[in-house]
Amino acid sequence: MGAVDGKPGLRERKKQRTHAAISDAAIRLFLEHGFSQVSVAQVAEAAEVSKRTLFAYFPAKEDLVVHRLADHETETARVVRARPPHTDPLTALREHFLKGLRERDPITGLNDLPAVLRLTRMILDTPSLVARMERFKTGAERALAQALRETADTPELTARLAAVQIVAVHWALAQDNAGRLAYGESADERYAGAVADTEHAFALLENGLRQPVPPSGSYRPVSGCDAPAAPSAGSDG
Structure with a gap:
């Protein structure tokens, strides 16, 4: 079932709930026991989904966090x-x-x-x-x-x-x-x-690292970001 009046349909809402449940279970376990000490299988069990389902939402263990x-x-x-x-x-x-x-x-x-x-x-x-x-x-x-x-x-x-x-x-x-x-x-x-x-x-x-930098508090609006240059060879600031 698709979106109705700009709102997600039933299928999309179920996917969102599953995604949130997996994420919440993962973060809870990671914070309690440590990222390295918790397996993907343990996250899947806590979220009450299969490992296959978990990987469909989060291809890598790190994705559960970032x-x-x-x-x-x-x-x-x-x-x-x-x-x-x-x-x-x-x-x-x-x-x-x-x-x-x-x-x-x-x-x-x-x-x-x-x-x-x-x-x-x-x-x-x-x-x-x-x-x-x-x-x-x-x-x-x-x-x-x-x-x-x-x-x-x-x-x-x-x-x-x-x-x-x-x-x-x-x-x-x-x-x-x-x-x-x-x-x-x-x-x-x-x-x-x-x-x-x-x-x-x-x-x-x-x-562009080429001119003396104004002290903190004396910042002036920048003129643009079209050409931030690297320091010249031999430049000392």
């Missing part, structure tokens, strides 16, 4: 595409990340709710989950590069290089925040430092 972050894979690209008229991509991305910090969006690493912290610790402490997250970076880079080409008339190579740098900055900022919170610092304590680091990082992107 799928919860899947919507964020193309987030930077969506921000670039949805930016207001006359707003350059780098400005839109900077403002979006700062907004995420203010709202304690877990994707910025600045969320200290107990459930979020436990999940963050598990990911950071599990090499296979960290490696799986790297695939998100690759997908984010591809999506962002395409958005820059299509909405900012950015040359292909420039768009690709810009996307690599921007996604890496997002990743580093979020990991720094998450690492601090996972091991004791509160989100409120970290907030001012997270904002300063974000402004510093985006200033580096704007300046």
